[in-house]
Amino acid sequence: FFFFLVFEMATHCFSAETQERLRQFHRLEEKPTELPADLKTVIKIASLTGLTCYDWPAIADCLAILLLELAHQTGASEAEIKRASQLSRLLNEFSNPPFTFQRICELVLPRPSGYQSVTKLLNAFEKLVRVTSTIEVLEESVYNTAVAAILGDGSENDHDETQSNGENIEENVDHASSSSSSSSSSSTSSALLYSAPDDETVL
Numbered sequence: 001f002f003f004f005l006v007f008e009m010a011t012h013c014f015s016a017e018t019q020e021r022l023r024q025f026h027r028l029e030e031k032p033t034e035l036p037a038d039l040k041t042v043i044k045i046a047s048l049t050g051l052t053c054y055d056w057p058a059i060a061d062c063l064a065i066l067l068l069e070l071a072h073q074t075g076a077s078e079a080e081i082k083r084a085s086q087l088s089r090l091l092n093e094f095s096n097p098p099f100t101f102q103r104i105c106e107l108v109l110p111r112p113s114g115y116q117s118v119t120k121l122l123n124a125f126e127k128l129v130r131v132t133s134t135i136e137v138l139e140e141s142v143y144n145t146a147v148a149a150i151l152g153d154g155s156e157n158d159h160d161e162t163q164s165n166g167e168n169i170e171e172n173v174d175h176a177s178s179s180s181s182s183s184s185s186s187s188t189s190s191a192l193l194y195s196a197p198d199d200e201t202v203l
Helices: 002-011 016-027 037-049 056-073 078-093 101-108 118-129 140-151 155-162 166-178 190-194
Strands: none
Touching (some): 037 140, 101 118
16 A cells, blocks of 8 residues: 555656646535545545645545545444534635644545544544644645655655554544644654644644
8 A cells, every 4th residue: 555655656746737636626516425536646645744735625625525435434324424514614614734634634544444433433533623723735846855755764664653543543633732842853754743833722
């Protein structure tokens, strides 16, 4: 899986075509119930890096659809689907990605170690969007350099560690919101993006 994404990253760093696809997708009045594969790749790469250079409103649309997809796949009831839809709209309240962006991407992508309970899935998602701090949408050149550095320097172990168990997402957010920011590394570090600022609050 990791090496597949490295290959995808080589052709999907910043892409003007992908940017336009996202913008067209965002402009659709009626969104599809399943996210197109090329747009899902954008979210997969973000789940590894915690970074994006694409328009946040369009990325938020993608995350919302993936949450609803996963809720359906997990056997959500009508009431749970309604709650998932309501929670997904909280993404639109951010002007930039929340500091929990990478965790959100990990959560909404289906995987064997993910949640089997829809209630736990939605509770975890709600905790991730009930934050106030955000991260920057990077410039194209900065994004390309950062993605290459992260995926090309021991990120396989980092990826395995961050995806070890979907049930631990609440604990990760609690830890991030209560601890001070990690020390900066020699390259752009995704860990810096996971750690909330000292004044971060979880609503």
